[in-house]
Amino acid sequence: MLENSGELNSRFWNIFSNQDRQKIDEFKKYMDKFAVNFNLYKDGNFIERSLPFDVIPRIISSKEFDILDRGLSQRIKALNSFLEDLYTDKKIVKEGIIPEEFIYQAKGYLKELVGFSPSKKVRTHINGIDLVKDTATDEWIILEDNLRVPSGASYPLSIRDTYRKIYPEFFEQLKIEPIKQYATYLREAMDYVNCGGINVVLTPGRFNSAYYEHSYLAKEIGAELVRAHELVVEEKKLFFKNYDGRLIRVGAVYRRLDDEFLDPEFFNPESLIGVPGIMSAYLAGNVALMNAPGNGVADDKGIYYFVPQMIKYYLNEEPILKNAPTYLPYFEKDREYVFENMHKLVIKDVAEAGGYGVMFGNNMSQLQLDDLKLIIQKDPRRFIAQELIEFYDEECLIKGEIVPRKADFRAYVVMAKEPKVWKCGLTRFAMEAGNYLVNSSQGGGFKDTWVMEIN
Amino acid sequence: MGQLLTTNVATNLYWFGRYLERIEAMLIEVQRSFDEIIDVDRDAGKKLYKKIWIDIDYTDSSDFLKVAILGDHNANLFDLMSYARENIIISRNQIDTEAFGAVIELHELFEKASKNSLIIDFRFIDKVLSLISEIWGKLTRKQTRNASDYFISLGKYVEKVDFHLRVDKDKDFALVLMDEIDKIVTRLAPNAKFQPHNVNEDVNTILNSINSKIYKIVAKDK
Numbered sequence: 001m002l003e004n005s006g007e008l009n010s011r012f013w014n015i016f017s018n019q020d021r022q023k024i025d026e027f028k029k030y031m032d033k034f035a036v037n038f039n040l041y042k043d044g045n046f047i048e049r050s051l052p053f054d055v056i057p058r059i060i061s062s063k064e065f066d067i068l069d070r071g072l073s074q075r076i077k078a079l080n081s082f083l084e085d086l087y088t089d090k091k092i093v094k095e096g097i098i099p100e101e102f103i104y105q106a107k108g109y110l111k112e113l114v115g116f117s118p119s120k121k122v123r124t125h126i127n128g129i130d131l132v133k134d135t136a137t138d139e140w141i142i143l144e145d146n147l148r149v150p151s152g153a154s155y156p157l158s159i160r161d162t163y164r165k166i167y168p169e170f171f172e173q174l175k176i177e178p179i180k181q182y183a184t185y186l187r188e189a190m191d192y193v194n195c196g197g198i199n200v201v202l203t204p205g206r207f208n209s210a211y212y213e214h215s216y217l218a219k220e221i222g223a224e225l226v227r228a229h230e231l232v233v234e235e236k237k238l239f240f241k242n243y244d245g246r247l248i249r250v251g252a253v254y255r256r257l258d259d260e261f262l263d264p265e266f267f268n269p270e271s272l273i274g275v276p277g278i279m280s281a282y283l284a285g286n287v288a289l290m291n292a293p294g295n296g297v298a299d300d301k302g303i304y305y306f307v308p309q310m311i312k313y314y315l316n317e318e319p320i321l322k323n324a325p326t327y328l329p330y331f332e333k334d335r336e337y338v339f340e341n342m343h344k345l346v347i348k349d350v351a352e353a354g355g356y357g358v359m360f361g362n363n364m365s366q367l368q369l370d371d372l373k374l375i376i377q378k379d380p381r382r383f384i385a386q387e388l389i390e391f392y393d394e395e396c397l398i399k400g401e402i403v404p405r406k407a408d409f410r411a412y413v414v415m416a417k418e419p420k421v422w423k424c425g426l427t428r429f430a431m432e433a434g435n436y437l438v439n440s441s442q443g444g445g446f447k448d449t450w451v452m453e454i455n
Numbered sequence: 456m457g458q459l460l461t462t463n464v465a466t467n468l469y470w471f472g473r474y475l476e477r478i479e480a481m482l483i484e485v486q487r488s489f490d491e492i493i494d495v496d497r498d499a500g501k502k503l504y505k506k507i508w509i510d511i512d513y514t515d516s517s518d519f520l521k522v523a524i525l526g527d528h529n530a531n532l533f534d535l536m537s538y539a540r541e542n543i544i545i546s547r548n549q550i551d552t553e554a555f556g557a558v559i560e561l562h563e564l565f566e567k568a569s570k571n572s573l574i575i576d577f578r579f580i581d582k583v584l585s586l587i588s589e590i591w592g593k594l595t596r597k598q599t600r601n602a603s604d605y606f607i608s609l610g611k612y613v614e615k616v617d618f619h620l621r622v623d624k625d626k627d628f629a630l631v632l633m634d635e636i637d638k639i640v641t642r643l644a645p646n647a648k649f650q651p652h653n654v655n656e657d658v659n660t661i662l663n664s665i666n667s668k669i670y671k672i673v674a675k676d677k
Contacts, residue, residue, distance in 0.1 A: 244673070
């Protein structure tokens with residue numbers, strides 16, 4: 001079913017119908033010219049490719065976005081409180097809101113960090129929350145929280161600039177929220193937790209799939225882009241190695257690599273892309289790491305189930321945005337339901353991301369369902385099951401035709417003292433009709449997202 | 456504090472300046488030789504490449520252009536362009552966005568030529584040279600200069616000296632450029648102690664000295 005924002009969509013089409021469609025090619029040219037890439041490894045080969053872009057934006061009214069804004073801010077505040085509590089007092093566990101063993105079995109939980117509180121007690125600096133809009137209720141539903149290293153913000157930022165150049169009419173005639181403040185939010189978030197020194201963006205390097213994004217964001221926020229060996233730790237302080245041999249103190253690191261690779265002395269000793277000793281500087285309170293190591297526990301799809309309870313527990317508020325109806329096979333009652341209804345549920349491996357480990361019961365044979373049942377029985381903590389949400393399609397212009405495609409929405413929330421929700425986001429769509437997997441790593445494309453006022 | 460740069464970015468900017476200058480300088484020579492091959496000296500192209508110790512073969516003036524761009528030799532201009540593209544991708548956050556885009560566009564021209572979707576002829580060379588001029592222009596349009604600009608300029612001047620000494624044996628011109636290089640080096644490493652160049656040095660000494668300059672400016676990238 002197509003999402004239609006009524007009046008706002010009509011305004012878009014009224015202008016679009018009078019535009020020169022030949023100019024759409026300019027978007028692709030722009031992305032090629034400026035190497036706006038999301039790289040892939042295929043069959044062992046490194047492939048540089050631009051993300052497929054669709055010119056028809058997702059339009060969200062300001063009024064509707066206001067609900068998202070409040071709901072997402074509320075969620076990030078609760079998640080930040082949860083992480084801080086979990087690694088310090090553990091009240092939520094002690095009071096039985098979340099089962100103890102559930103936490104300790106989460107892959108992203110780092111027991112080594114218990115007792116440590118990061119700069120200004122902020123752990124969820126940059127967050128990507130994945131949502132879809134349910135056709136049954138017309139409500140936004142949260143599918144996933146990404147509190148480790150969410151990517152993607154640079155693509156709508158880059159394309160918006162091009163959109164304004166190619167089709168300025170839309171921005172002249174419609175009240176579309178500007179989006180450039182994302183860089184300011186990031187800079188403010190870094191400055192807020194900075195422990196004294198410069199800000200840097202730590203990249204695994206040029207062959208990372210999101211290197212474009214790392215480079216783009218570093219430039220936009222005025223931080224230095226560095227690889228691991230361009231930083232050094234001395235006396236539990238982190239330094240940037242300048243070309244002339246000077247060592248410059250680093251106060252905040254926006255790291256674009258996962259916890260396990262961050263420090264070979266603390267995590268995976270095989271990591272070649274981590275900074276030896278960076279965790280010692282972090283634990284001494286001499287540098288802020290964004291996002292905080294150990295956040296992976298909150299990304300765990302099993303922990304996601306408990307976020308509404310967290311909101312009530314920490315904020316004493318009712319959740320503004322809902323989770324998708326979720327079942328934990330870990331609990332016997334839920335497990336029974338899951339086994340009886342597997343054919344219509346979506347089953348997710350909690351440790352996977354990027355669209356991997358997602359199984360649609362309605363696409364599986366009885367044999368496959370039976371096999372999966374055995375695997376779940378053996379390790380019920382590893383899976384969650386969700387009702388299949390019929391989420392809206394968005395109109396896409398593919399090969400000259402306007403066709404409906406499933407689309408989700410990644411909202412970005414940046415937290416300094418308070419969370420700020422970016423009035424844009426990454427709308428990702430599936431390239432094939434009927435496909436529910438929209439992730440870039442699964443071949444999906446993206447659209448611009450316009451938050452618009454009715455003027 | 457001035458502009459901060461990692462050794463990796465600094466050296467990539469330097470090599471970007473060198474490769475782009477080398478492509479431009481070589482293409483200008485290739486244009487001259489192309490013109491001579493037509494009806495003055497069929498071996499003009501071979502003589503040009505001999506100066507940089509490369510033996511090439513071609514059937515006519517048009518074929519000479521293809522050999523210069525895509526030939527199986529280590530002054531192959533498409534390869535040099537690929538190196539320049541790699542340098543600029545690594546250091547892209549320190550580069551003017553429009554200049555970056557023009558470099559990617561320039562590489563795409565070479566790539567299309569390598570896949571036969573563009574004909575390598577005099578117009579192709581003109582288009583490449585015009586894009587290179589555009590890139591230099593975009594790189595220098597700012598009112599202020601910082602370390603990243605000086606590393607590119609250093610690469611450009613070092614390559615100019617290297618190229619002129621190898622191809623034209625023009626020591627006087629090289630000495631003029633050496634003054635520029637010394638000024639840049641002093642800006643980039645004000646506290647470093649360098650032996651200023653000596654007008655009586657022979658060509659090989661000058662070549663060795665300028666080619667090692669970058670490694671005296673940047674700290675070793677372990």
